[in-house]
Amino acid sequence: MKPEQFKAWRKALKLKQKDAADLLGLKKRMIQYYEKGDRDGRKVEIPKSVRLACYAITHGVQDFDGETPE
Template sequence: MTSGEFKKLRKFLKLSQKEMAEALGLKRRMIQYYEKGERDGEPLDIPKAVELACYALSSGVREFTFVAPKRMSKKGSELAL
């Protein structure tokens, strides 16, 4: 994800930088760095975890709780993970 794509996504979601930071669990300053594509004059890549979180936001996911799926034993009974 490029810095331009990141900013376009935030605007598409109609979120302020502060709201985007809260939704991603980041500081507002990091949102500014990601949108600029640099930090302290050095290029800054957007981490894959942030990209995936952006995808989740764009898909309508605001919170996530993992529930382990059940799997079957060789004998056919369910096992909890």
């Protein structure tokens, strides 16, 4: 996921940076770094866990209790 895709995801869900941070379990500052694509001049990668969480949130998953279907 590229920074512009991450920002587009947030905006498509009509989330403020703080709201996205709360849903993803992150600080607002990390959302800003992910959207910018760098932190203090160094490239910031969006972790796979965050990308998967974005996908889950998009599909209505707000939490996972660890139970698997039988």
